[in-house]
Amino acid sequence: MLGIKNIDATKGPILRLIIIYSIPLMLSTLIQTLFNAVDIAILGNMADSTSVASVGATTSILHLLINGFVGISAGLKILLARYMGSQETKKIFDSVGTSILFALVFGVTIFLLGFFLSPVFLNLTQCPSDCYDGANTYLRIYLASAPAILLYNFGSSILTANGDTQRPLYYMLAGGVINLCLNIILCYILPIKVIAVAIATAASQIVSATLTVKRVFKIYELKPKKISFSLNALSRMISFGIPLAITNTLYPLANLQIQSAINSYGSAAVAGSSAGTNIETIVSAFTSAFATATSVFMSQNIGADLRDRVKRSFFHNLWLSISFGLVIGGVLYLTGDFWLSLLLGSDSDKAVEFGMVRLFFVTLMYFIAAANGVLGTAIQSFGYPVISSISSILCILVFRVLWMSFIYPKYENFYCLNACFTASWLLLLICNIIFATVFYKRYQKGKYKRL
Numbered sequence: 001m002l003g004i005k006n007i008d009a010t011k012g013p014i015l016r017l018i019i020i021y022s023i024p025l026m027l028s029t030l031i032q033t034l035f036n037a038v039d040i041a042i043l044g045n046m047a048d049s050t051s052v053a054s055v056g057a058t059t060s061i062l063h064l065l066i067n068g069f070v071g072i073s074a075g076l077k078i079l080l081a082r083y084m085g086s087q088e089t090k091k092i093f094d095s096v097g098t099s100i101l102f103a104l105v106f107g108v109t110i111f112l113l114g115f116f117l118s119p120v121f122l123n124l125t126q127c128p129s130d131c132y133d134g135a136n137t138y139l140r141i142y143l144a145s146a147p148a149i150l151l152y153n154f155g156s157s158i159l160t161a162n163g164d165t166q167r168p169l170y171y172m173l174a175g176g177v178i179n180l181c182l183n184i185i186l187c188y189i190l191p192i193k194v195i196a197v198a199i200a201t202a203a204s205q206i207v208s209a210t211l212t213v214k215r216v217f218k219i220y221e222l223k224p225k226k227i228s229f230s231l232n233a234l235s236r237m238i239s240f241g242i243p244l245a246i247t248n249t250l251y252p253l254a255n256l257q258i259q260s261a262i263n264s265y266g267s268a269a270v271a272g273s274s275a276g277t278n279i280e281t282i283v284s285a286f287t288s289a290f291a292t293a294t295s296v297f298m299s300q301n302i303g304a305d306l307r308d309r310v311k312r313s314f315f316h317n318l319w320l321s322i323s324f325g326l327v328i329g330g331v332l333y334l335t336g337d338f339w340l341s342l343l344l345g346s347d348s349d350k351a352v353e354f355g356m357v358r359l360f361f362v363t364l365m366y367f368i369a370a371a372n373g374v375l376g377t378a379i380q381s382f383g384y385p386v387i388s389s390i391s392s393i394l395c396i397l398v399f400r401v402l403w404m405s406f407i408y409p410k411y412e413n414f415y416c417l418n419a420c421f422t423a424s425w426l427l428l429l430i431c432n433i434i435f436a437t438v439f440y441k442r443y444q445k446g447k448y449k450r451l
Helices: 014-046 049-056 059-086 089-124 129-143 146-161 166-189 193-219 231-263 267-303 307-334 336-344 349-363 366-381 385-407 414-444
Strands: none
Touching: 014 049, 014 166, 014 193, 014 267, 014 307, 014 336, 049 129, 049 193, 049 267, 059 089, 059 129, 059 146, 059 231, 059 267, 059 366, 089 129, 089 146, 089 193, 089 231, 129 193, 129 267, 146 166, 146 193, 146 267, 166 193, 231 267, 231 385, 231 414, 267 307, 267 336, 267 349, 267 366, 307 336, 307 349, 307 366, 307 414, 336 349, 349 414, 366 385, 366 414, 385 414
8 A cells, every 4th residue: 555655646546545645644743753752751761750841841842943934844835736736847846945945044043043042931931940951951952953853844845745755754764763772872871861862862853854855856856056046936935834834833832821830730740741742642643644635635636626636635634534533532541541651650640640631631632633633724725824824823822821811710720721722622623614614615616826
């Protein structure tokens, strides 16, 4: 089944192609998200819960600094898929070269920004004093790989828009093996375990990025000194990707207030929530694959003006995403004690209790977020990323701020704190259903944005 490396979404049986396309995405996303899980598992067993909390305290900050630019790469993926569907060769080549340069420049910018301002970000999130130094060290070392992270994400978007999800899997697998080996070796050698896992994670990101960019160069016959920069391509990429970037940036920004509240419960709550977050990323790895498949399959078929295939691409991805979210989220919640104990190590009963609360409100309910992923991506694929961004800002950022300002103070406990996630997803689901229906009807009438 995985023998096809470049899938043409405009031809062949859609359901079969979606599954072939999505399986490598699931596996590669799992490997990527397991980087941090490996860090926590090794820290939990070779160090202590304070070291685990040091890594966990950086999660929201890392998302804030990096996710915005990753959002632009998601916009690039939709643009390239459209161009491939309509066979606009010049726009494809201009977008590829410009995106590589963009990723490199802003990756360096993120590293410099994060390195000098990491204490500011940790203070804003009220990082517990017992894990402050470790979090600051981990954050700075991790951000040294920011250029590689962006290059991997932009390069991966180029490959997946072209229908190739297998090679990004192989490249991420290579990075994952290096991450695991270096974690173990460095933790034995270095006395400060947080430094060991940070170096291992950064090194693995660099390896994955190098392999991915090398493949992009080979496909498009690019030379480092002859990469073309197009202002028009940059303008299209930014105009389409900025709304997605804003959304990706505001998601973790919305969680900063929540993270501060979690930190107020102490290092056990931070460690438990961090471990719970790593478990829920397993569900996300499966469901996000269908969101990506939605963007590529819908965009290629919109570009080729194959309306029936656009409709079938959407509905197949929607029911697949919800089903995977329900089944995997349910299984992980029911076995949550085992996974949390595995990540957190022995003598972590209190942290496990906090982690189980997180699993109930987030992991078990993740099928709602899965539906939002496909619906939101469909809206973006129709050419309305601004609408998708506004909905997310209102339903996620604004709603969570209001929840933390008015509801949580009245019921100040860990359950109410985590219920904020589920409630905001439900509100966004209602908005996404309405907008996706409206834009689909416009598309059927030929009224959609041409890029």
